[in-house]
Amino acid sequence: MAQITLKNLAHSYSATPTSDADYALKQMDHVWQDGGAYALLGSSGCGKTTLLNIISGLLRPSQGRVLFGDRDVTDSETAERNIAQVFQFPVVYDTMTVRENLAFPLRNRGMDPAYIKARVAAIAQTIGMEATLDRKARGLTADAKQKISLGRGMVREDVNAILFDEPLTVIDPHMKWELRTQLKQLHREFGHTMIYVTHDQTEALTFADKVVVMYDGRVVQMGTPEELFETPAHTFVGYFIGSPGMNLLNAAVVGNVAHLQGVDVALGAAYAPQTGRTQIGIRPEYCALSATEGLPITIRRVEDVGRHRIIRGEVAGQVVNVIAAEGAAIGADQTRVRFEPARINVYADDWRVQGGAV
């Protein structure tokens, strides 16, 4: 097991990248702690699979180094890196039985048969396939096959890291939850470094200790689920995490006040004067309708989603969503929206600005 360090890493699929846009992965420096459970979150095409393949060694980065612990593995073959990977679609050896499939990575490394037997039994129990151990993998359902892939990924105890590339895409929803719980439990039990690629925020937030949000070939934020929620470092994080995402409003920020539509909105911190596009961001959870205070809002629609209601509205032509408690009354007189000052973040050109004391 090892800490993974990415040094000046960047990757381009073109041989002669000229501009920033040619890079699928823009230059980055990151350290992934040993034993951490990370989720790589982002929409399709943001470079998360590229990054994963660089870590696993299936792809050689065009620049920068990858370190496992103190060892530079940039030029090492996948097999030498001692990692495990689970792919988006089930990869099983059709002609082998489930048992042989699970034993395969251990056998290839010449492990002791007794150990293999014990290990396979343990993994089979974890993935709930003890009953089908002696069946050929070919006839199994996609669910079962993916479980075998997961099992093969976890069967080795000495791996540096286990990488998951959207492993639950083909699994049905009920099973997804169960497998995710099991992964979490395994992580707690064995303490492997796990990197889990997904575009599903629920998956990422429930699985990981630390979520790495990627956008346009960049890591825009690496933080705990709570940090992503409270202080998104980039407007993309604010928009991507949460349902609905963060409200973003163009505003002029002076000191601890944002001017918007001739109305002053109080902020929780003081800010230096900003250049470029300035926005304030506030989670719908921290907005409330009011009859007297705040910005004038035009309500378009109210959606009842069970535990709470989502009010879709507009402030000065910009979308603002408000989450109201189930029982809260929404009267016709409530034409204004109020923001909790301490929960407001300020963004300059999409990046979060750190505020100072008031």
Added chain:
Amino acid sequence: MEKTQNNKAWFLVLPVLIVVAFSAVIPLMTVVNYSVNDTFGQNDFFWNGLGWFEEMISSDRMHAALGRQVLFSAIILAIEVPLGIFVALNMPKKGFWASFCLVLMALPLLIPFNVVGTIWQIFCRPDIGLLGRGLTNIGIDYNYTNDALDAWITIIVMDVWHWTSLVALLCYAGLQSIPQAYYQAAKIDQASRWSVFRYIELPKMSGVLLIAVLLRFMDSFMIYTEPFVLTGGGPGNSTTFLSIDLVKMAVGQFDLGPAAAFSIMYFLVILLVSWVFYTVMTTLDAQETK
């Protein structure tokens, strides 16, 4: 896909039925008719029952031709299938060189059968052929026109030249359909090259391999033109395969009755062997699934 029950679909099949019936059923009936009749000439036929069949079944000539045929098909299958797989594994996966290899490899498949014979005739003749003369010059006694073994080797090499590409192209297509993730997973599992072949490539190729084996078996069992042009069935009768013998009998000697009986049995043998092949391989496949 779920199919719906609809007997009106017969109307769509009707044109095929008419065309194929015209070119298969009517001639086949003629053959059956000949096979049970004898003639004194002038289209004067009389009933001969199963006489021709009995004669053919016990004829040494047919036994010999059948024996040669089986040996030939067995040898070319044993060479072409492994060689085809091997070539497919070594083909470039994509880009210009992949198309380049594809086009060159498909070339022998589109040469008329008699020209294939001609090419090898010109290539192997001891007097003018590159191979024939080359071998003679380095002191190897090679002459496919009067040495049976040389004739066999030449015909086999010719068939390998002609048809290995078909097996290779089929396998290549099978290999192309394997997702990259399988190779990546194998790398991570530290699978050996042999394991990759045995557990990933071979299972994925099994479908096309079945077709390749069936096609090569059927076509090699029916081979006529290439050996006819190259050796004419000789020297002696050493390369007289079933089709060559049949044409000799029917067209050369005009022994219609025996030839017809021969035809029917020949056809049945091919059908039977193909069916056995097919059943055995699909059941093996089904057992694997269990």
Added chain:
Amino acid sequence: MMKNRASLITMTIYLLFLLIPIYWLINMSLKTNTEITSTFSLVPNKLTFANYVTILTDPSWYMGYVNSMIYVVLNTLISITVALPAAYAFSRYNFMGDKHLFFWLLTNRMSPPAVFALPFFQLYSSIGLFDTHIAVALAHCLFNVPLAVWILEGFMRGVPKEIDETAYIDGYSFPRFFIRIFMPLVASGIGVAAFFCFMFSWVELLLSRTLTAVNAKSIAATMTRTVSASGMDWGVLAAAGVLTIIPGALVIYFVRNYIAKGFALGRV
């Protein structure tokens, strides 16, 4: 890197094995007969195109190519036309005896042409079609129609059935739907099927030789007969051989991107 080098060597050897006999044929076609029989050289000492001139100026030679092309194209057209609706039926419906019918069709692909040569000769003679292009085209349907049905069925199975249903709901009649919507969807399948029909009809000799005499005589037959008549005219024979390779090579070149796909369906 080792693996790549091994692959390179393997492929080079294999392709050389394929090309050297063809090279020798071309080499022969560019030599005079005296040079062929008297000297032995890897390249022609005296380059001559006389053999090609002979073929391209003598109607009894070049008409062989024309005749072959006519019946090959006819056969491809007939095979594809009748196979299209049948393949559609097999890919979409269950009907009485469908499996048996399909198997029976395939058995025709397995029947040795030698078995059918004589009955064909008698059949076509009796209905006055002997020595016509259509006779050969129809005879080749014996193995090409089952093949075309087989290939097309594979492609059609890949087209979702919802497309048919949507078209019917939109008020398309069956023929209009089939020609306007369905056929473009299986265009590559039609291409692959046509390629194989062309190929098998083009390379076949036994039936085409049996069913033609003068007017529709195929190039394959022309080659065999001229050889026996004029002794050993190796130069002309080689040139004729080279010219038969050209149409095939052209066809392969144009469909090279489809071949792999056609093979991929495992339907040949």
